[in-house]
Amino acid sequence: MNLNKTLPSLSLLLFVLIWHGMAFFVNDNTLPSPVIVVEVLWKEVISGDLLRHLGITLQRLIISFSIAMLLGCAIGITLGINKKLNAFFDNWLVIFLNIPALVTIILCYVWFGLIESAAILAVVINKLPNVIVTIREGTKALDKDLLEMAVCYKFSKTKTFIHLIWPQLHPFVMAATRTGLALIWKIILVVELLGRSDGMGYQLHLYFQDFDVAHILAYTVAFITVIQAIELLILKPMDQQAIRWRR
Amino acid sequence: MNDILINIKHKHYDSTHSTQHNTIENLKFSLPSNEFICLIGPSGCGKTTLLNIIAQLDNDFEGEISQDGQALHPNIGYIFQNPRLLPWRTVRENIELVLNKEQSSDCVNLLLKSMQLEESQNKYPQHLSLGMSRRVSIIRAFAINPKILLMDEPFVSLDAPTARQVHELLIKLWLQRPHTILFVTHDLREAITLADRLVFLSPSPMSVISEIKVDIARENRNNENEIEGFRQKLLQNHPEINDLL
Numbered sequence: 001m002n003l004n005k006t007l008p009s010l011s012l013l014l015f016v017l018i019w020h021g022m023a024f025f026v027n028d029n030t031l032p033s034p035v036i037v038v039e040v041l042w043k044e045v046i047s048g049d050l051l052r053h054l055g056i057t058l059q060r061l062i063i064s065f066s067i068a069m070l071l072g073c074a075i076g077i078t079l080g081i082n083k084k085l086n087a088f089f090d091n092w093l094v095i096f097l098n099i100p101a102l103v104t105i106i107l108c109y110v111w112f113g114l115i116e117s118a119a120i121l122a123v124v125i126n127k128l129p130n131v132i133v134t135i136r137e138g139t140k141a142l143d144k145d146l147l148e149m150a151v152c153y154k155f156s157k158t159k160t161f162i163h164l165i166w167p168q169l170h171p172f173v174m175a176a177t178r179t180g181l182a183l184i185w186k187i188i189l190v191v192e193l194l195g196r197s198d199g200m201g202y203q204l205h206l207y208f209q210d211f212d213v214a215h216i217l218a219y220t221v222a223f224i225t226v227i228q229a230i231e232l233l234i235l236k237p238m239d240q241q242a243i244r245w246r247r
Numbered sequence: 248m249n250d251i252l253i254n255i256k257h258k259h260y261d262s263t264h265s266t267q268h269n270t271i272e273n274l275k276f277s278l279p280s281n282e283f284i285c286l287i288g289p290s291g292c293g294k295t296t297l298l299n300i301i302a303q304l305d306n307d308f309e310g311e312i313s314q315d316g317q318a319l320h321p322n323i324g325y326i327f328q329n330p331r332l333l334p335w336r337t338v339r340e341n342i343e344l345v346l347n348k349e350q351s352s353d354c355v356n357l358l359l360k361s362m363q364l365e366e367s368q369n370k371y372p373q374h375l376s377l378g379m380s381r382r383v384s385i386i387r388a389f390a391i392n393p394k395i396l397l398m399d400e401p402f403v404s405l406d407a408p409t410a411r412q413v414h415e416l417l418i419k420l421w422l423q424r425p426h427t428i429l430f431v432t433h434d435l436r437e438a439i440t441l442a443d444r445l446v447f448l449s450p451s452p453m454s455v456i457s458e459i460k461v462d463i464a465r466e467n468r469n470n471e472n473e474i475e476g477f478r479q480k481l482l483q484n485h486p487e488i489n490d491l492l
Contacts, residue, residue, distance in 0.1 A: 149331040152302050152323065153345040153391065163344055167335040245335045245371040 032214040041218040049203075050222055057188055057200040058226065064123035065184055071124070072131025072176065077169075079132065080139020096129040101187050105194055114195040126187050131176045138172030139165075170242045177235065185227065250277040251319060251395070251427070255310035258296060270296055271308070272452035278395070281425040285438035288448030289491050294431045297453070298325070298397045301429070324388030324396040328403065330380040332372040332387075339368040342387050350391065358386040361423075362416055378409040382416065389420055398430040402437065411469075414440060418465070435481075435492055439463070439474050447488055456487055 016034050023033035032040075044050035079086040105122040112118035142165060150160045192201025200219055207215040258271035270293040278284060288294055299305040301312055302325050312319050332341045342355050359365045362382045372380055381401055388396055402410045418441065421428060432438050438445055439461055447456040459481065467473050482489060 145327070145329065145331050146333065148299075148304055149325070149327065151304060152325045153387075154347075155344070159344065163333060163336065167333070242335075245373065 030213050036214050037217045040214045053200050053203050056198050060188055061185055064120045068124045068127035068131055072128050073135050076132045076135025077139050080136040093129050101126045105191050109195045119191045122191050123187050127180055127184050134172050134176040138169045142168050249315050250279045251314045252277050253312055258308040269452040272454055274454050276446055276455050278427050280427055283428045283443045285442035286431045286446050287438055289450050292450045293453040295399055298399050321394035324391055324393030326384050326388045326398040326401045328399045330384040334372050337369050338383050342390050345387050345391050362386050378405050396428045400431055439477050440468050
């Protein structure tokens with residue numbers, strides 16, 4: 001039997017067992033056992049509530065993530081290429097990197113009202129500086145020898161981007177994607193909790209008022225499952241595709 | 248068609264921010280079409296800079312590169328010291344990328360065959376030996392049917408048999424599709440084996456010291472004694488070269 005393949009499942013099983021054991025000893029509503037959580041999860045899925053709110057949150061995640069990535073890549077590449085622009089905007093980046101997420105969320109709601117676009121904007125502003133910095137470093141590290149080769153052999157701009165720049169930026173884009181997803185979905189819940197009347201964050205807020213931990217954990221499990229699915233079904237295959245040329 | 252004229256009056260180089268010195272000073276020589284020319288000079292004298300100027304990668308110099316009094320915009324193939332292949336593209340893709348729409352990929356098949364790389368055309372560069380990567384970069388340069396081919400010490404760090412094999416393949420290809428070759432090396436034997444004419448360059452600031460025609464027939468170039476004899480005679484008759492090697 002291949003130990004490397006069974007180890008991850010074993011560790012997951014152990015995690016659930018420890019959880020179950022602790023729930024058994026504590027024997028209180030504040031720590032429901034995995035069985036109860038799965039039951040609640042199933043009930044919520046059947047009723048359609050969970051899927052609706054999950055869908056709304058995922059929609060916000062996809063929109064804000066796409067905007068942050070596209071804008072971040074464009075700005076990051078520009079700053080990476082242009083030294084003067086970079087020197088000028090470097091301070092701005094540091095400022096935006098260090099504004100607490102909660103502050104941007106509150107300010108967006110105060111300035112633009114409790115509306116959907118303000119929520120999306122708040123998430124984008126939180127994520128954007130990270131993408132810019134990652135892609136900027138990637139652009140600075142582009143291989144000058146290969147760029148010279150492209151100039152010499154008269155590559156068009158599109159050709160240079162597709163065959164030379166993109167493959168070199170790919171690891172940086174993947175890094176920005178992974179850290180981005182992890183960051184964005186945590187921020188989105190806060191955004192929803194503070195100023196929206198639907199989505200996962202709003203639901204968690206409701207259950208928190210009832211101290212209903214079983215529901216809170218059920219929603220958490222659902223969310224982790226979705227993020228894992230994105231990792232396994234979308235990101236991993238993208239990685240495999242991109243590194244096939246490596247030794 | 249007249250010769251291409253290389254005439255570089257000054258080329259400055261900022262070594263530090265405070266000092267500027269000339270790397271090239273009054274360098275003048277001509278490139279007759281379809282001639283194989285070897286540039287020989289001590290390392291660091293500015294040979295790569297010269298090739299970059301001719302390839303128009305470096306436009307910061309005084310002087311001109313012209314043909315019939317007109318500035319030159321020819322198809323230039325450049326074989327760099329390192330092969331500079333895209334590691335994420337296969338051998339074949341690396342070659343096809345430099346072709347424009349009118350150039351067919353049929354010629355790629357022929358080139359792959361003549362360089363004995365047909366079997367490796369779908370491999371990625373990291374899976375090739377250095378000798379093979381160098382051959383791919385030669386094919387890439389030949390594929391665009393260059394008017395001038397620049398080669399910057401392309402066979403450094405190859406073992407002797409591999410180098411000999413690549414020399415032979417290069418000359419075979421060049422005789423099939425003649426064009427002007429400018430080949431930088433500091434190996435006199437290699438230069439005599441390959442070139443029609445040798446151009447000796449001084450240390451920085453670089454200029455031409457002497458030009459010497461190699462009059463060994465192409466079919467005798469693989470004769471070691473012939474090459475060695477020419478080399479000895481050359482060093483005797485031109486003592487100024489000794490310091491450069």
